[in-house]
Amino acid sequence: MSEPGQMASEDAAFGLDHAFVQTVVDALAAGDVAWVAALVDPLHPADIADLLQSLPTDGRYALVDVLRADFPSEVLSELDETVLDEVADYLGVDKLAEAVSELDSDDAVEVVQELEADEQREVLNAIPPGERTFIEEGLTFPEDSAGRLMQRELVSAPEFWTVGETIDFLRRGADEDEGSLPAVFYDIFIVDPAHHPVGAVSLSRLLRSKRPVRVADIMATELNLIPVTMDxxxxxxxxxxxxxxxSPVVDADGRLVGAITVDDVVDVIDAEHEEDIMRLGGVQEDDLYSAVAETTRLRFVWLLLNLATALVASMVIGLFEATIEQMVALAVLMPIVASMGGNAGTQTMTVAVRALSTRELSPANALRVIGKELLVGGFNGVLFAVITGLVAWVWFGSPAIGIVIALAMVINMMVAGLAGTTIPLVLERVGVDPAVGSAVFLTTVTDVVGFFAFLGLAAWLLF
Amino acid sequence: MSEPGQMASEDAAFGLDHAFVQTVVDALAAGDVAWVAALVDPLHPADIADLLQSLPTDGRYALVDVLRADFPSEVLSELDETVLDEVADYLGVDKLAEAVSELDSDDAVEVVQELEADEQREVLNAIPPGERTFIEEGLTFPEDSAGRLMQRELVSAPEFWTVGETIDFLRRGADEDEGSLPAVFYDIFIVDPAHHPVGAVSLSRLLRSKRPVRVADIMATELNLIPVTMDxxxxxxxxxxxxxxxSPVVDADGRLVGAITVDDVVDVIDAEHEEDIMRLGGVQEDDLYSAVAETTRLRFVWLLLNLATALVASMVIGLFEATIEQMVALAVLMPIVASMGGNAGTQTMTVAVRALSTRELSPANALRVIGKELLVGGFNGVLFAVITGLVAWVWFGSPAIGIVIALAMVINMMVAGLAGTTIPLVLERVGVDPAVGSAVFLTTVTDVVGFFAFLGLAAWLLF
Structure with a gap:
């Protein structure tokens, strides 16, 4: 794809640039198939996937038509779910089945699991039985489990083999039966006669050892065995x-059934990140490629929940209608206390949610963290109480209103520190993803306390 | 660390569990050094790092004392910056230098770069000159660049070597000079006489090839050369x-100077993700392990910025004091419109910020995405206009106030869709990280528009 040296300049960048995408868009619009094919041919499958995703639907179809004759199967496993569905539909069952059967078993499962049920059936039926079995077996494991992620192709060797015998086996495998060895592998798993893994030899270790050495003597025995059902x-x-x-994957009887490689795990890490970010932002799933109606529907639920919390906050304000009638300045100032509490709480909650997902926050240090956040909320509460109190005093010429907003600020920011840590901890404890529910509970608390403290103190102290 | 089979149960979990941490805490409190040593001895360095992090400061010191005699150096590169500083200080320069010099060059740079300037100097001086050079060279590269991340130890071979010669070289290397080969490696980089990379051979490819085959005939020539200054x-x-x-790292002249391995990249992906989440939540950096005063200071700036935007929103409300005086119901309802706009905008912004960071949103599809978000905002705006309008009508017995809040809702949710996409795009264009600034600009827009539309329409239509 690139000449050595060509990439060695300081501003080298990988991936597609916008000018290139525009060139493809123009060539597609002009119907210049040969030109499009020439542009796309040198691309890595992951870049072709990105290109497909950045095109509008009709552009995607046009590009699929250009690629159809020899569709690069690896593109499929790199596509976002929504775009994959579109491309799969447009490719048609036969072409799709052909592409899927060219993939490694883990990538094939990844693609097939995203298809709709009837399409899944049709595609599986169009795949030769031998290859189909691995995919069907993969689909029997729970979603997001090791069984879905693992590659069935792996290299294993018995304990009594020597380094030389293992290398000869690999060389023979390359000659005779390409299909039985994975395309790329990093470790050789050593198994006992019942096919239980007892050790692993990294290829670099194997290569540095003399031919007569037994693999059992150089294998690492501290295995990280992954149960096939592990999340x-x-x-x-x-x-x-x-x-x-x-890392080796084992079934319920501890027998070696597959291997998971780091490239798939990188995708998982990325997907988990995306999930965290989306949930914290109140989005159920990344809907960048979803249609307008679908996106509207997906976002509606979260907004409805937020409307409920906003109405609760309004009811709290409603309790103090008479107070506000006496002094409209209160209506002007009241969003400040709620807003500062919300922001301080979000800071705390962000750190807590992240620490829970990296397992750095746990019952072992929870009390310490809560105590700290309460103090941080208190200190910043005092700082902002002084600032806001002075602003309110100057603005409305009333030291009393300054004192009211200052007191409300300290209260709400301490509550924010407390709620920002305890809400995610409680949600985690009851088995709810803290990233999903924390924000809505938090703003309910900081809004209610913010309005109630400010208006309540005003009603009590000012009149 | 675990017997094969022991981990093969369905509920196997890796990492520390809370009961274990508590046992260590108790043993430390009881001063039972032998028991602590026995508990910690079988742990992986990454788990020891986690254990250190989950302890309070005095517990960390006590555990470092237990480990001091034979401190496992890999623990250092797994520690969070704040905790690393604490542990490094407590270990002392000599022990620290000893541990650092045991690390691979990339991990050593990672540790040393986190130390304060004078400590850095002292530690470097205490490291033997040969090992020190790699670290000092690493530190000359910009922070977060390939030069800091790369490992200097790598395996290269000239083009004219055969598979057999390469394997013999590796076996000799294992005998003669352990230090010159990396502990683990995955690719052999093929270089020309001027040490420019011309290809790479994966170990699995090498192992599957016959001894007389020349490496030049089996090498992959599509190299992903990483310039040493790349971010x-x-x-x-x-x-x-x-x-x-x-992947091979090259200097400005295109010569091979190092290699970056996926384990370091996984850490980078994780750090970038943490940065995104923290910034979206208004936290400058993960401050879980920072002291109260430092945390208060770090969070203060963001909150001050938010106070400014809250004051702007208050000023907008201030424009309508007379209107609110005439109808206090407006004060009760007004936070709803602003809050719904803020939440809808945050949804849009989250998708946009994420898509920018994965490069899925670009000038090539920006207009399409903006148009879609405007429509989604409009549709959900209409839905929530109806709901909120009815609630307001019933609550305050006035259809007119229902109409006012409905109209304001549609306006603000469309503005939210527009602002949620354009603000991140504009920030990215002007070179500001969209994750940092988007939220504060967005809430300013949705608050100002929300209050202004609702109160302005009320002033215009109700009186």
Whole structure:
């Protein structure tokens, strides 16, 4: 794709640039198939996937038509779910089945699981039985489990083999039966006669050892065995924590059934990140490629929940209608206390949610963290109480209103520190993803306390 | 660390559990050094790092004392910056230098760069000159660049070597000079006489090839050369996109100077993700381990900015004091419109910020995305206009106030869709991280428009 040296300039950038995408768009619009083919031919499959995603629907169809004759199967496993559905539909069952059967078993499962049920059936039926079995087996495992993620192709060797015998086996495998070895692998798993993994030899270790050495003598025995049902979040944690590149997957009887490689785990890490960010932002799933109606529907639920909390806040204000009638300045100032509490609470909650997902926050240090956040809320509360109190005093010429807003500020920012840590901790404890629910509970608390403290103190102290 | 099979149960979990942490805490409190040592001995360095992080400061010191005699150096590169500083100080220069010099060059740079300037100097001086050179060279490269991330130890071979010669070289290297080969490697980089990379051979490819085959005949020539000054974000994109496990780093003359491996890139991906989440939540950096005073200071700036935007919103309300005086119901309802706009805008902004960071949103599709978000905002705006309008009508018995809040809702939610996409796009264009500034600009817009539309329409239509 690039000449060595060509990329060695300081401003080298990988991926597609906008000018290139525009050139493809223009060539597609002009119907210049040969030119499009020439532009796309040198691209990496992941870049073709990005290109497809950045085109509007009709452009996607046009590009699929150009690629159709020899569709690069790896593109499929790099596509976002929504775009994959579109491309899969347009490719048609036969072409799709052909492409899927060219993929490694883990990538094939990844693609097929995204298809709708009837399409899934049709595609599977169009795949030769031998290849189909691995995919069908993969689909029997729970979504997001090791079974879905693992590659069935792997290299294993018995304990009594020597380094030389293992290398000869690999060389023979390359000659005789390409299909039985994975395209790329990093570790050789050593198994006992019942096919239980007992060790692993990294290829660099194998290469540095003399031919007569027995693999059992150089294998690492501290295996990170992954049960086939393990959730991908746990797997991602393990790979990150132990700096792994590949790890063996075992069934309920402890037999070696597959291997997970780091490239798939990187995708998982990325997907988990996306989930965290989206949920914190009140989005159920990344809907960049979803149609308007679907996006509207997906976002509606969250907004409805927020409307409920906003109405609760309004009811709190409603309790003090008479107070506001006496002094409209209160209506002018009241959003400040609620807003500062919301922002301070969001800061705390962000740190807490992240620390829960990296497992840095746990019952072992929860009290310490809560105490700290309460203090931070208190200190910043006092600082902002002084600033806001002075502003309110000057603005409305009343020291009393300054004192009221100052007191309300300290209260709400301490509550924000407390709620920002305890809400995610409680949600985690009751088994709800803290990233999903924390924000809505938090703003309810900081709005209600913010309005109530400010208006309540005003009603009590000013009249 | 675990027997094979032991981990194969369905509820296997890696990492520390809370009961274990508590046992260590108790043993430390009881001063039972032998028991602590026995508990910690089987742990992976990454788990020891996690354990240190979950302890309060005096517990950290006590644990460092237990480990001091034979401090596991890899623990250092797994620690959070704040905790690393604490542990480094407490270890003392000599022990620290000893531990750092045991690390691979990339991990050593990672640790040393986090130290304060004078401590950095002292530690470097205490490291033998040979090992010190790699670290000092690493530190000359910009922070977050390939030069800081790369490992200097790598395996290269000339083009004319055969597979057999390469394997023999590796076996000799294992015998003679352990230090010259990296502990683990995945690719052999093929270089020309001027040490420019011309190809790469994965170990699995090498192992599957016969001894007389020349490496030049089996090498992949599509290299992803990483300039030594390339930013780590770009590197992370490349590894993710191309499913790489290692990639060669070249200097300005295109000569091979190091290699970056996927385990370091996983850490980068994680750090970039943390940065995104923190910035979206208004936190400058993860301050979980920072002291109260430092945390208060770090969060203050963001809150001050938010106070400014809250004051702007208050001023907008101030324009309508007379209107509110005539009808206090307006004060009760007005936060609803602003809040719904803020939430809808945050949804849009979250998708946009994420899409910018994955490069899925670009000038090529920006207009399409903006148009879509405007429509989504409009549709949800109409839905919530109806709901909120009815609620307001019933609550205050006035259809007119229902109409006012409905109109304001549609306006503000369309503005939210527009602002939620254009603000991140504009920030990205002017070179500001969209994750940092988007939220504050967005809430300013949705608050100002929300209050102004609702109160302005009320002033115009109701009186």
């Amino acid at each position: 991908q979040e746990e797997i991602a944690f393990l790979f990150r924590q132990r700096d792994l590149v590949s | 780590q974000e770009e590197i992370a994109f490349l590894f993710r996109q191309r499913d790489l496990v290692s």
